[in-house]
Amino acid sequence: MKFDVIVLGAGIVGVCVADHLQQQGYAVALVDRKAPGSETSFGNAGLIQREGVYPYAFPRAFSDLLRYAFNRSLDVRYHPNAMVELAPFLWRYWRNSHPVRHAEIARAYATLIEHCVTEHRALALDAGASELIRPSGWMKVFRTHGRLDRELSLMQQWQREYGIEFEALEPARLRQIEPDLNDSLVGALRFSAAESVSDPGALVTAYARHFARIGGRLFLGDADSLRDGWSVDTQEGRIEAKRIVVALGPWSGPFVTRLGYRLPLGVKRGYHMHYEASASAQLHHPVLDIENGYLLAPMTRGIRLTTGAELAQFDAPKTPAQLEAVEPIARELFPLGARVDSEPWMGRRPCTPDMLPIIGPALRREGVWFAFGHAHHGLTLGPVTGRLLAQMMSGQETIVDPRPFSVERF
The missing domain is CATH 3.50.50.60 (FAD/NAD(P)-binding domain)
Structure with missing residues (x-):
């Protein structure tokens, strides 16, 4: 043939x-x-990230590197036996994450990001799948004013540079939009031009x-x-x-x-698990708990909890320690019920x-x-x-x- x-x-x-x-x-x-x-x-996580003009960089602050070194961080975990193999990739990744170089990279990356929503809409329309894409955006939620202020400043910079759209939500407005989230949150940033998918x-x-x-x-x-x-x-x-x-x-x-x-090339592994929502609780947006390194997203199968990055050898067995660590925190953020999946799912992200x-x-x-x-x-x-x-x-x-x-x- x-x-x-x-x-x-x-x-x-x-x-x-x-x-x-x-x-x-x-x-x-x-x-x-x-x-x-x-x-x-x-x-x-089902996100179509119109705001994602800056790709995810390697942490460069000494405090962050020190936190990751002890391998107890919730958002990034590593397998010690994989570090020698991954070191050349991580070294180049760290160098390219310098703010000046990162900004150069963003100028090229943003040209692709600019078309992400319109291209998905067009293909979904042709495919008869428009109902799977939600135009409601997604949000980052914050537990401390310091982290919120830093992230707000960064988003304002991205808005000046690339015109990204976002909305800063005070606690009262956040409770109005997502009433079942923990009411101790100090605010959120909602990315209104982004979209999300109910079943990737x-x-x-x-x-x-x-x-x-x-x-x-x-x-x-x-x-x-x-x-x-x-x-x-x-x-x-x-x-x-x-x-x-x-x-x-x-x-x-x-x-x-x-x-x-x-x-x-490097690979970042990640995990997910689906949960029922307790009682009549509802989640209307994908929500990133930025200070704890996980995301909750409403999906067809239930509420999907996705983890941050795991650095390991390509074919290493599953080690869903991050999922086990963030699940209790996620249950405090939103009233999750029983697990739906029999075991955690694991996937690999291909990274340059x-x-x-x-x-x-x-x-x-x-x-x-x-x-x-x-x-x-x-x-x-x-x-x-x-x-x-x-x-x-x-x-x-x-x-x-x-x-x-x-x-x-x-």
């Missing part, structure tokens, strides 16, 4: 790339070992169904069977194409070594040390294109990445300047 393009990886990024390429008139095959949206795209896995599935409706083909197969030329084994037989797109998320780094690229995704051609191998490394913003940037890469592959004018996202920067 022959196609114009084979897309390897059916997470949010791979599905969106395949969808946009199919819309451009290419014959596209989308290949994954599992159903679309079954891995990292399934378990995120279902959204990816809907986008994949749209891809199939417009003529795309979905295959179960293993990217590791790739042969030069390019061809891949699937359950329906071997498929071939002159071009491939690597969109394997956290598996992309090891995979592209066979294509001649040794990339300084300069916090920018890798989007574009692999110049060392003819016919190879990359789309991975979106870290915390894979869901946010999936559709705009799909449009950008499809435009590049078609030789069209691009929605943003793609040069900052080239793999050749490494």
